[in-house]
Amino acid sequence: MCSTPSEAPALGKAREIPFAGGFAVVYVEEAAWSHPRTKAILSRLQNATVIPCKNYKEIFARPHQEPTLQKKSQALILAVSPPPFLYDGAPVCQDFGNAHFYYTSGVMNCIFDCEYCYLQGMYPSGHIVVFVNTEDTFAALDAVLAKHSAYVCISYDTDLLALEPLLHSVSDWMAFAAERPDVTLELRTKSAPLAVLRSLPVLPNVILAITLSPDPVIRAYEHKTPSLTARLSLASEALSLGWPVRLCFDPMLAVHDAQTVYGEMFDEVFAALPMDRIHDASVGVFRISKEYLRTMRKHRPCAVTCYPYELRDGVYAYPADVSDGLLSFARDRLLTVLPKERIFFWESEQEETL
Numbered sequence: 001m002c003s004t005p006s007e008a009p010a011l012g013k014a015r016e017i018p019f020a021g022g023f024a025v026v027y028v029e030e031a032a033w034s035h036p037r038t039k040a041i042l043s044r045l046q047n048a049t050v051i052p053c054k055n056y057k058e059i060f061a062r063p064h065q066e067p068t069l070q071k072k073s074q075a076l077i078l079a080v081s082p083p084p085f086l087y088d089g090a091p092v093c094q095d096f097g098n099a100h101f102y103y104t105s106g107v108m109n110c111i112f113d114c115e116y117c118y119l120q121g122m123y124p125s126g127h128i129v130v131f132v133n134t135e136d137t138f139a140a141l142d143a144v145l146a147k148h149s150a151y152v153c154i155s156y157d158t159d160l161l162a163l164e165p166l167l168h169s170v171s172d173w174m175a176f177a178a179e180r181p182d183v184t185l186e187l188r189t190k191s192a193p194l195a196v197l198r199s200l201p202v203l204p205n206v207i208l209a210i211t212l213s214p215d216p217v218i219r220a221y222e223h224k225t226p227s228l229t230a231r232l233s234l235a236s237e238a239l240s241l242g243w244p245v246r247l248c249f250d251p252m253l254a255v256h257d258a259q260t261v262y263g264e265m266f267d268e269v270f271a272a273l274p275m276d277r278i279h280d281a282s283v284g285v286f287r288i289s290k291e292y293l294r295t296m297r298k299h300r301p302c303a304v305t306c307y308p309y310e311l312r313d314g315v316y317a318y319p320a321d322v323s324d325g326l327l328s329f330a331r332d333r334l335l336t337v338l339p340k341e342r343i344f345f346w347e348s349e350q351e352e353t354l
């Protein structure tokens with residue numbers, strides 16, 4: 001259960017926390033050399049070999065790369081993003097009922113290594129690109145906010161919280177959101193950095209979305225990610241601090257004896273967290289675009305990528321009976337602890353509440 005509420009720091013008071021992951025090699029694009037964020041990031045990677053390059057695509061978009069092998073020894077690439085800086089939410093992503101749903105891609109790729117990750121189908125490389133010109137994304141979002149409110153996912157193509165000790169991007173985004181009540185940010189993570197969480201402020205318009213999976217699924221498919229217990233500790237601490245917390249049970253996988261495996265996970269989650277204080281929950285089964293799965297099967301044939309999915313409107317997904325079985329099981333369990341208005345499901349090509 002939650003510990004005694006502790007005081008979250010005010011904006012602008014983020015502490016320096018050492019970045020444990022490290023990168024041995026950092027490529028720096030010509031246009032990014034003089035950017036203050038480049039200098040700050042390099043100052044936190046004092047032992048790295050720094051190599052200049054003309055354009056990040058020389059490294060990231062080279063043909064014939066082996067992303068799965070590269071993930072074992074990732075390089076960091078610092079670059080300046082060209083427009084667009086904001087993207088409309090993809091059809092396979094949940095919008096949680098928000099009319100104006102966007103996502104950003106300020107970082108491409110992730111320090112974790114989930115076998116089912118769509119990034120393996122999307123990117124030609126396993127290295128990580130960080131676009132240092134966040135101010136351009138902020139300007140683009142301000143132009144949107146001049147017209148209407150916006151819901152923005154800032155951690156889709158990476159795990160920004162896991163990289164926070166190196167990048168400080170989350171604290172930059174929170175400083176932006178603190179002055180703009182019309183924007184709601186979703187910060188999605190599988191990481192569990194308690195010290196980082198405690199170094200950040202708490203805002204009503206920044207939702208911490210924590211992806212939860214059963215431990216057998218984590219061990220088999222979500223390499224390098226924290227255990228369920230560690231993720232629940234993060235959720236518990238976030239609730240204590242006052243964060244709006246979203247629990248994401250997505251993607252559920254059709255593993256052997258799935259109801260037992262996911263049932264034990266729900267038991268552990270409900271025992272660890274005060275569910276009445278959860279902002280909402282999202283549930284979805286694994287689904288992926290046809291093109292991405294083709295690439296993933298080539299680079300990483302495994303139980304998840306080689307499953308005999310059914311193709312519907314360009315998206316591979318489980319057969320309806322498998323998908324419905326997983327979703328209705330999750331629905332029944334979640335309805336015992338959350339009202340239906342706070343549970344969001346991704347079903348077929350559309351998202352819906354119950």
Ligand code: SF4
Binds near residue numbers: 110111116156
């Ligand atoms: S944590 Fe998310 S972004 Fe990172 S590898 Fe896993 S699925 Fe991909």
